[in-house]
Amino acid sequence: MALVVYNTLTGKKEEFIPLKDKEVKMYVCGVTLYDQLHLGHARAAVIFDFIRRYLEYRGYRVKYITNFTDVDDKMIDRAKALGISIFELANKFIEEYTEQMKILGVRRADEYPRATECMNEIIDLIKRLEEKGFAYRRNGDIFFRIKKFPQYGALSHQNLEELYAGARLEIDERKIDAVDFALWKKEREGEPSWDSPWGKGRPGWHIECSAMAMKLLGDQIDIHGGGRDLIFPHHENEIAQSEAATSKRFARYWIHNGLLTMRTQKMAKSTGNVFNLSQALERFGGETVRYYLLSAHYRSPLDYREETLREAASSLERIQNFLQRAQEIQEEEREAALSRNEEERVQALAQRAGRMEHDFVLAMDDDFSTPLVFSSVFEAVKMANLLMRKGAPLNKDARDTLLRVRKEIEKIGEVLSLFGDEKKDLGKDASQFIDLLVDLRDKLREKKEWKLADEIRKKLSALGIELEDTRTRTVWRLKEQSSSARGR
RNA sequence: GGCGGUGUAGCCAAGUGGUAAGGCAGAGGACUGCAAAUCCUUUAUCCCCGGUUCGAAUCCGGGUGCCGCCUCCA
The missing domain is CATH 1.10.730 (Isoleucyl-tRNA Synthetase; Domain 1)
Structure with a gap:
């Protein structure tokens, strides 16, 4: 039997054959740390987590990397508004992220590279692109020259003409072509910056992922994952940068999860159309949320x-x-x-x-x-x-x-x-007390003291413990968190 | 406009040529001191129109709805 996966690049289901027998290198685009996570982020995280687990179950050794984008325009704005540095902002959200992933049952990645910690690799990669003629400087900015990379558009199944036809291309005087994208952005007053051969500045978003993936997994990886919305331009650009630099095929399988929508609109921070993950977890619990996210096929859209x-x-x-x-x-x-x-x-x-x-x-x-x-x-x-x-x-x-x-x-x-087994989480002591109460209640029931017995049951229920009187004895279990939310 | 995806019951969702899985919710019943759990029964002209076929949700052609991307976004 063979594992078959849908590859966005080819638009087909293909047999999964990693570069190296029984080893899988997997990179999944993580989050930008400027706001709380929403259910859509959770969907991506859960999906790639279970894919990773399944690959391991199938006998592969998986190296799983997911990144944090910890420098970006929105983060800078947000940090300014809060009067803290972007590093503090990043750390705050990483902490939240870590906690929430744990509740969701998402296993920790092998590594979580951060853009700001991979500056050398990012700069090196841009240098290589420049040497090979794929990048050009404009006044402290560096852009990628798309015309030099004829395969551009393979992932999103668009050619350059089609992209030009897209109505919303900004006109940027600095670029040779409107479709060219920034590899390095010149320093701006009062914003974080790093030294580079081109002067102070910071990396563009796309180059970060290429550099981080290549740093930790090498020039060629097996699976690159992320949400559908990243196919263009982010992943398209990643391919262009990485393959232009190495002349090697970057990722063998591009796997994209379907998006979570709400009122049939994409759930996105930028539109404010979000259901916060913290809220979801609080009301329904990690396992329910995880089950919910897994109950739809990973590629289909899911309307919350x-x-x-x-x-x-x-x-x-x-x-x-x-x-x-x-x-x-x-x-x-x-x-x-x-x-x-x-x-x-x-x-x-x-x-x-x-x-x-x-x-x-x-x-x-x-x-x-x-x-x-x-x-x-x-x-x-x-x-x-x-x-x-x-x-x-x-x-x-x-x-x-x-x-x-x-x-x-x-x-x-x-x-x-x-x-x-949720009872395990409850701890032994608590379980023993509940057992004791249940025993006592059974004695009451033997004496047909229904009123008191019912009261105990009712009060335990309010505490999230459900009793069930079977023919032979009484058993108890923890209620799903949603049950308590049901009345709201 | 281009590219990609998707359209099966109130909701979620299988099924890729053989006469519509499963779950939730609803209704009725069984069981129970009551409740819960559980079991039984019940709910679909498969987006539309053509075509191919003995036979189509499934294949082909043409429509159409919805979503995403084409600008930062899982």
Whole structure:
């Protein structure tokens, strides 16, 4: 079986073959640190995180780099407004970023290069371009000469004429051609700058990524990722710069995630059309947000609606409920003879369990089809729930089969960074207290002290702990955060 | 205007020639002291029009809606 990925460069799904057997060099465009993250950023981060995890699951060693753009016009403006340096501003948002990624279950990248820490590499790269005749100076600014790079436009599938036809090209006297872009920007009064052979100034946005990727991963990388909105001009320019400098193919696979929209408009800071990530995480929790973002195929556009996020919480809960039930049923010791019907169900379920990992790989190998993965999980959950219905006693064979399903789902969950055991996060002490309360309440129930028992249940519920009285005993679980948000 | 993507139930979303998965929500029922969970039942002229085919959501042609990019943006 082969992993197939959609490559923006060719516009086709292609078999994934890295440069070096079993090794993947992956670079994903990170964020510019001038404002809080929104759900759209989270989408990109989660998507490339699970792609990375899946590649590792498939046996590749992945070197994963994502950058921080820590110098840029908007940052300068913002820092000025706040009366702090852009470095302080950057650090503040990096801290937020790190915390939020953790909540989202996004694993840390191998490195997080920052533009300001790669100035030497950036300057060297521009120098090389200048030596090769791809760059020209204009009064302290340096521009890339697009006409010198005939392949320009390959990624966005546009040629120069088509780009010229684009109505919104600015007219910039300094450029030879309107499509040329800045590699280095001359220092401006009161703004941060760095020394260079061309005088003081700072790098253009596009060159940063090329330099950082090449510094940490070499001239050629396997996967370059980012949002669709970066295809042009950012990634197009990256290709031009990198390939002009090295004469080598820069990235083999260009993977772009679909954008998150809101009220069918792209979610973007520049338009103020955003739903903040911090808000989303607070209201729904990291796992729900992650599940929500993964429930759509990574390439399709996703229109944010609060309702959908709430639905995601319910869906996730279904899986988690099953996982917990399957866990608890292991402790059951009674043996019961199964009916013919139940025997058949156990058999069917065992078959299903045996197929799950294969189905998972099949779905993911086809350009990372997470929606398909979930449907297979739900089907297994349904079959398993049917078997556990009413909490009637089962035999060991049935319990083992349920355990197997649970293990399979957890295995998938590991790759997707989902279905974690929340009780673990609660800590042992808290769990013990809750167990104690539940025990006491059971005693009350035996005495038919319904009023008091209900009160305990109600109060625990207010604290986010849901009780469930099954036929044999009472179990508890943490409520999805959205449940508490539901009433709002 | 150019380029790219996308259009399947109230919502999310599979399906790439064989007669529409799955989830959420809604309705009804079973179970339960109640609740929750769970189970059962129920919800689609697959954007439109032509064509190919015994047969099309799926292939071909033509429309059309929406989104993104063409300016900083995941």
